[in-house]
Amino acid sequence: MAAGRPARLGVGIVSAGRVGAVLGAAWAAAGHHVTGASGVSRESVRRAEVLLPDVPLLPPDEVASAADLVLLAVPDDVLPGLVTGLAAADCFRPGQIVVHTSGASGVAPLAPATERGVLPLALHPAMTFTGRTEDVARLAGCCVGVTAALGDEVGWSVGEALAVELGAEPVRIPEDVRPLYHAALAHGANHLVTLVRDCVELLERAGVTPAERLVAPLLSAALDNALRHGDRALTGPVARGDVDTVRTHLRVLAETDPDLARTYRALAERTVHRAEAAGLLPDHTAKDVRSILEDE
Incomplete structure (x- = not known):
């Protein structure tokens, strides 16, 4: 990492929903490379075609395994099972950054990935999403709630830098107040x-x-x-x-x-x-x- 900015990363999007596709497009515009995305519904496929052109649609395990930055943009109730399943399939490795977008949770749901040496982050854009191109522009000026592991200043800094690269303003949200x-x-x-x-x-x-x-x-x-x-x-x-x-x-x-x-x-x-x-x-x-x- 140099000057507080993460190196150019290979970003994997699980899944290409309203939030995931938009954040992937924003990070691609910031210079990162989206290596793959998952999405099976007709809406997800169409959204990926518009926001993530030329990005291959792959199964979640392949997306996670190939990425430096794994974005888990799934519903809150799906997140724990997804992380557990990907960890059991050996999709995580030391040095990866694993991010989820759940507003109500901090890094605790990422524990199975953290145990495998990843840097866990929770990044929650305080914005409503439609999954359209205008959402990328709306990220500019909005705030992103950032949570990293307690005492992990490197993690906090990486999370803040990733939020800034979205065009957003990072706001630190401690783990215990995420639900409120x-x-x-x-x-x-x-x-x-x-x-x-x-x-x-x-x-x-x-x-x-x-x-x-x-x-x-x-x-x-x-x-x-x-x-x-x-x-x-x-x-x-x-x-x-x-x-x-x-x-x-x-x-x-x-x-x-x-x-x-x-x-x-x-x-x-x-x-x-x-x-x-x-x-x-x-x-x-x-x-x-x-x-x-x-x-x-």
Whole structure:
């Protein structure tokens, strides 16, 4: 390794899913050589043709055996069994770098590979992926959660260098907080999509179109304000303590979609808590809003 950069590596991608194919393409653009990828579904084959042209599609054991850097971009539940199987097939060797992309796990699932002398890393891009070419550009400026073995400064440095080569900013995530780190990201990103789609569908039920165009500036501003100003960005009837409006919202939502009314109630209760803690909502007003949320 020179000047904090890993040498040009032969990269093996297991498998060519949305994340694996994109990271492989990004590392190839940084000068590494993708030696092989695995993928059997029609989507994986098509994705590899677009993002990893001329890269041979091979079985996972052949991909891992031939690579200097083995990227295991598989679902969380598949990872432990895959590592165990590849280790049992003698696919790992001392000096290899073995990386997985699971957000909730550190290097512990890589223990069977670590026992064979590899350098284990967990690299989790804090980004949503579609598996298309634009995802490679989106890596620029995003963050990557990096975890290496405790006390392994060489590992941490290699992980950070690999993240930088993706165009991303590395953030060190200790092993023991990976589950909480991932829960936070999933809560924000995944539930944001759910919230936005609920909003759009309610407008469409009311006959208000184009719903996406109507809410895009509002939601973009709300996200920007939340990131810039924290809880001080809270607005709306709950944060203002407008009890009558909250009551009306609960009524029309219960008539339209009872399940969504329950979601609104849960989020409103959380908003009361945040607004009160931030000093935006006086105690007596917060009590009135909570009373409505509990009684309706």
